[in-house]
Amino acid sequence: CCEPATPDYNGRHGKGSCECINPWFGQKFLEHRGNPVYTCPTFCYVDCSSNCWDMGSVRGKGRCWSKAACKPVCVRQFREVEQSMEGCFAVEEDINFDNFLKRMVHDDDKVQKMIENSKQVTLTENPDGTWTINSGLRTSTFPLNKEFEETWDDNELTGFIIKDGSKMSKMYKHGDVEVIREEIEVSGSSLTLTLLARDGTKAVRKMKRV
Numbered sequence: 001c002c003e004p005a006t007p008d009y010n011g012r013h014g015k016g017s018c019e020c021i022n023p024w025f026g027q028k029f030l031e032h033r034g035n036p037v038y039t040c041p042t043f044c045y046v047d048c049s050s051n052c053w054d055m056g057s058v059r060g061k062g063r064c065w066s067k068a069a070c071k072p073v074c075v076r077q078f079r080e081v082e083q084s085m086e087g088c089f090a091v092e093e094d095i096n097f098d099n100f101l102k103r104m105v106h107d108d109d110k111v112q113k114m115i116e117n118s119k120q121v122t123l124t125e126n127p128d129g130t131w132t133i134n135s136g137l138r139t140s141t142f143p144l145n146k147e148f149e150e151t152w153d154d155n156e157l158t159g160f161i162i163k164d165g166s167k168m169s170k171m172y173k174h175g176d177v178e179v180i181r182e183e184i185e186v187s188g189s190s191l192t193l194t195l196l197a198r199d200g201t202k203a204v205r206k207m208k209r210v
Contacts (some may be wrong), residue, residue, distance in 0.1 A: 018052035020044035020069045029088055032209050038189050040070035085166055085184070088122045089191040089207035100195050100203035104152060104180075121191070121207060123184075131161075131168075152180075 022034035023045050036044040043065045046052055052066035094115070101111045118136040125131055132141045142148050142161055150159050150172070157172040157179065170182040181196040193205040 018046065018050050018055075018066060018069050021047055023063055029210075032087065032189060036070065038209075041067070042070075043067050044069050084125075085123050085163075085168065085186045085191075086125055087186075087209050088120060090210045091119045091121070091205055091207050093204075093206040095204040095206075096201070097195075097203040097205055100197055100201050103197040103199060103201050120210070121193070131163075 020036040020040070021044075022031055022036075024030040024032075024034045032038055034045050039045070044067075046055060046064050046066045046069050048055075048057065048062075048064040050064065050066065050069070052068050054068045055064050055066045057064050098111055098115060101114055102108070105111055105114065114137055120136055122134040123131065124133075126141070130141050130143050132139060134140075140150060142150070142159060144161055144163050146160070148159050150157050152172070155174055157174055159170060159172045161168060161170045163169075166186040168184040170180075170184075171178060172180040172182075177198070179198045183192075183194045185192050185194075189209040191207040191209075193207070195203045195205075
């Protein structure tokens with residue numbers, strides 16, 4: 001049985017059987033560590049009283065694991081479920097990000113400080129349907145499918161954001177002129193942020209869940 005087939009696969013199943021559990025279920029910024037969506041097919045955590053033939057233990061941690069528990073049907077079901085975009089992501093690679101910022105901020109020292117202060121990004125879905133993003137530079141809360149106002153380096157911009165599964169597309173205008181496009185895409189434990197300035201300057205930031 002593969003139930004419940006959800007990304008936050010909980011730790012209340014698996015005793016006496018051979019099924020994946022998540023030791024960090026309910027811990028918002030840790031539960032991805034034990035989520036079979038990310039660990040299978042290499043392994044997943046199982047209850048230490050499970051009957052998995054290949055069960056091993058994590059030394060000194062009181063946790064057990066199995067590869068056999070990553071049943072193909074279960075893995076398929078886990079990955080058919082829309083993965084949440086929520087979480088905390090650390091920047092692993094920046095491609096042309098400094099040049100992109102220079103199109104927005106004409107101060108090299110300020111650009112370097114912005115890069116240093118934006119090594120981690122947090123995405124949160126709020127109860128009212130809005131989203132909040134904290135990039136280390138600023139915290140912004142915005143609705144989906146509705147225009148909103150936002151300030152970038154003393155410029156008042158109008159934003160519009162749509163979400164399609166694990167992808168979020170943003171567009172910002174200054175008056176009637178489009179000045180920035182952003183695309184955020186989450187795949188497993190990875191997040192890719194693509195930015196495009198009005199003059200065609202493109203930047204990509206690659207991140208991992210932490």
